[in-house]
Amino acid sequence: MKSLIxxxxxxxxxxxxxxxxxxxxxxxxxxALPEQGTPPEPLVIVVNRMNPVDDLSFxxxxxxxxxxxxxxxxxxxxxxxxxxxxxQERRVILHDVCGMDEEQFKTHFLRGLYTGEILVSPKxxxxxxxxxxxxxxxxxxxxxxxxxxxxxxxKVVRVDERLPWDKGYRLRVP
Amino acid sequence: MASRHNIRLLLIVCTGTAVIGGIVIRDLQDxxxxxxxxxxxxxxxxxRIGELQYDIQETRRATLYALTTSDSNLQVVYAxxxxxADKRVRxxxxxxxxxxxEPAETAVARRLAEDWSKYLAVRxxxxxxxxxxxxxxxxxxxxxxxxxxxxxxxxxxDTVKHLYDQDAAGRQASLAASSRRSVTRxxxxxxxxxxxxxxxxxxxxxSYMSGTIQLARLQMEFVASVSHELRTPLAVLMxxxxxxxxxxxxxxxxxxxxxxxxxxxSRSIGDLVDQILLFASTxxxxxxxxxxxxxxxxxxxxxxxxxxELMRKAGAVLDVRIDGNLPLIIGNRTGISQCMQNxxxxxxxxxxxxxxxxxxxxxxxxxxxxxxxxxxxxxxHGIGIDPSEIPxxxxxxYRSPRVRAAQIHGTxxxxxxxxxxxxxxxxxxxxxxxxARGSTFTLNMPIGRGGETKAENxxxxxxxx
Numbered sequence: 001m002k003s004l005i006x007x008x009x010x011x012x013x014x015x016x017x018x019x020x021x022x023x024x025x026x027x028x029x030x031x032a033l034p035e036q037g038t039p040p041e042p043l044v045i046v047v048n049r050m051n052p053v054d055d056l057s058f059x060x061x062x063x064x065x066x067x068x069x070x071x072x073x074x075x076x077x078x079x080x081x082x083x084x085x086x087x088q089e090r091r092v093i094l095h096d097v098c099g100m101d102e103e104q105f106k107t108h109f110l111r112g113l114y115t116g117e118i119l120v121s122p123k124x125x126x127x128x129x130x131x132x133x134x135x136x137x138x139x140x141x142x143x144x145x146x147x148x149x150x151x152x153x154x155k156v157v158r159v160d161e162r163l164p165w166d167k168g169y170r171l172r173v174p
Numbered sequence: 175m176a177s178r179h180n181i182r183l184l185l186i187v188c189t190g191t192a193v194i195g196g197i198v199i200r201d202l203q204d205x206x207x208x209x210x211x212x213x214x215x216x217x218x219x220x221x222r223i224g225e226l227q228y229d230i231q232e233t234r235r236a237t238l239y240a241l242t243t244s245d246s247n248l249q250v251v252y253a254x255x256x257x258x259a260d261k262r263v264r265x266x267x268x269x270x271x272x273x274x275x276e277p278a279e280t281a282v283a284r285r286l287a288e289d290w291s292k293y294l295a296v297r298x299x300x301x302x303x304x305x306x307x308x309x310x311x312x313x314x315x316x317x318x319x320x321x322x323x324x325x326x327x328x329x330x331x332d333t334v335k336h337l338y339d340q341d342a343a344g345r346q347a348s349l350a351a352s353s354r355r356s357v358t359r360x361x362x363x364x365x366x367x368x369x370x371x372x373x374x375x376x377x378x379x380x381s382y383m384s385g386t387i388q389l390a391r392l393q394m395e396f397v398a399s400v401s402h403e404l405r406t407p408l409a410v411l412m413x414x415x416x417x418x419x420x421x422x423x424x425x426x427x428x429x430x431x432x433x434x435x436x437x438x439x440s441r442s443i444g445d446l447v448d449q450i451l452l453f454a455s456t457x458x459x460x461x462x463x464x465x466x467x468x469x470x471x472x473x474x475x476x477x478x479x480x481x482x483e484l485m486r487k488a489g490a491v492l493d494v495r496i497d498g499n500l501p502l503i504i505g506n507r508t509g510i511s512q513c514m515q516n517x518x519x520x521x522x523x524x525x526x527x528x529x530x531x532x533x534x535x536x537x538x539x540x541x542x543x544x545x546x547x548x549x550x551x552x553x554x555h556g557i558g559i560d561p562s563e564i565p566x567x568x569x570x571x572y573r574s575p576r577v578r579a580a581q582i583h584g585t586x587x588x589x590x591x592x593x594x595x596x597x598x599x600x601x602x603x604x605x606x607x608x609x610a611r612g613s614t615f616t617l618n619m620p621i622g623r624g625g626e627t628k629a630e631n632x633x634x635x636x637x638x639x
Binding site for chain 2: 077079081120123124125126127130133134137138139140141
């Protein structure tokens with residue numbers, strides 16, 4: 001009898017443990033699924049519509065966003081437009097293009113401006129609309145937008161000969 | 175007659191006044207519409223020019239505001255404001271060009287559009303420099319190119335305003351001219367109305383006066399005629415009375431002769447007085463003649479027999495013919511008798527040298543041909559009536575100048591009296607006449623509804639009655 005009771009208790013504890021374990025597993029699955037199901041959105045490099053540039057390499061982008069290159073081939077001065085620090089799009093550019101974090105980026109520009117290696121620091125705008133309008137007004141401006149924020153007032157350029165919707169496009173916002 | 179004339183004049187005046195009033199109201203309405211249109215165009219034009227001026231300034235102001243900050247977000251907002259104002263300016267210039275009618279307006283609209291495009295090109299460069307952070311470049315560019323380009327735009331705008339002022343002055347002058355025309359027209363119309371009214375009042379007054387004068391003249395003629403008619407028998411009476419009083423009349427036969435003269439002249443005076451009284455009493459004679467059904471033949475026989483003495487004295491020959499089966503007429507025995515005596519008396523009086531007088535009674539259609547009437551026509555072969563006088567012979571106291579010249583005595587009341595009596599009985603008197611050939615006066619009497627007849631055919635052969 002005693003052994004029977006013990007067996008039943010053991011079985012009950014085991015069952016409870018299994019149920020608890022199953023519930024925890026189920027909850028973890030629910031959280032993870034949306035992250036796995038939402039594909040990252042392309043981050044589009046945009047310039048003024050009057051700018052003749054159609055294609056930029058990753059190296060070009062890096063030299064432009066880091067201020068090493070100040071002029072376009074047509075002689076227009078390059079003006080880089082960034083989003084506010086902390087924005088996802090800015091993080092992607094800093095990480096994927098510049099290979100820096102926020103602090104390194106700031107330090108790089110402080111040093112460059114101080115030494116005269118860099119002529120102007122990037123312009124910072126609060127919203128995608130602001131970025132778009134800035135680029136529309138300034139012929140030498142270059143910036144980045146989520147694909148959903150792009151409209152005909154700006155021109156989309158290829159990166160390493162790939163358009164944002166092409167397979168293999170590297171710049172994506174989670 | 176006079177009152178019909180007056181009514182016609184009043185109608186003319188009323189119609190004229192209504193037409194003129196309509197013209198005046200129309201004129202005032204047109205002037206009002208023109209004024210409103212002028213006001214609307216002026217206000218709209220000034221508003222549009224004011225808006226254009228404001229938007230041009232706003233375009234530049236917003237651009238320059240972008241210079242005052244280093245915040246790129248704010249600079250983008252100012253750039254947006256400048257572009258919005260610029261779009262409104264371009265729309266306004268296009269509207270002005272579309273609405274321009276004069277070549278000068280079209281030319282200045284095109285020049286303004288061109289100069290504005292030139293300024294916008296500079297403005298875009300200035301904005302780009304500001305957003306890039308090249309403030310010095312932006313200011314330099316604006317001073318070197320922006321200010322002159324904007325001055326050109328401002329001059330164009332001044333030209334637009336000047337042309338608008340000219341157009342407004344032209345419209346103002348046109349409005350003033352139109353207003354002057356309206357006032358002149360109004361004064362003319364008022365003068366015309368006043369003149370027309372004066373003529374109408376003058377005519378009415380004249381017709382009233384002429385009617386009064388005519389009545390007074392007829393009354394004077396009547397008094398003279400009556401006096402003359404009374405004086406003749408009175409003279410005879412006085413003469414006969416003097417002869418008797420002076421003892422110049424001796425013997426029974428002479429006295430009988432004088433007595434007969436006195437009786438005849440007294441009767442003449444009495445008859446004349448009776449006729450005057452009868453005329454006065456028939457002024458409103460509707461109720462004086464109670465209608466009754468009368469048999470024409472019998473009635474005419476009585477009337478004819480009553481004129482025996484008159485016929486005999488005048489030597490007239492009466493021919494009476496009455497159609498058979500005539501219906502009974504509706505009339506008054508006394509009234510018909512008075513009418514017929516007057517008509518027969520006139521036939522004798524104006525029969526001239528031809529003694530024949532015919533009386534015919536027959537059935538004929540009425541005035542409008544709807545109901546039958548009995549007509550009793552009295553025809554003489556005497557002096558006749560001038561056609562121009564026929565409309566007046568039934569007027570009271572009227573006597574033809576020709577009759578007066580021929581010294582045919584009368585009061586001018588006979589026909590008027592007969593007409594009044596006939597109408598009081600529901601009948602009427604008609605006349606046909608030919609100068610120097612004679613006249614026919616016809617008494618038309620309505621017949622009874624049942625159309626009762628009495629078989630009788632009274633035909634009297636020509637014979638002195």
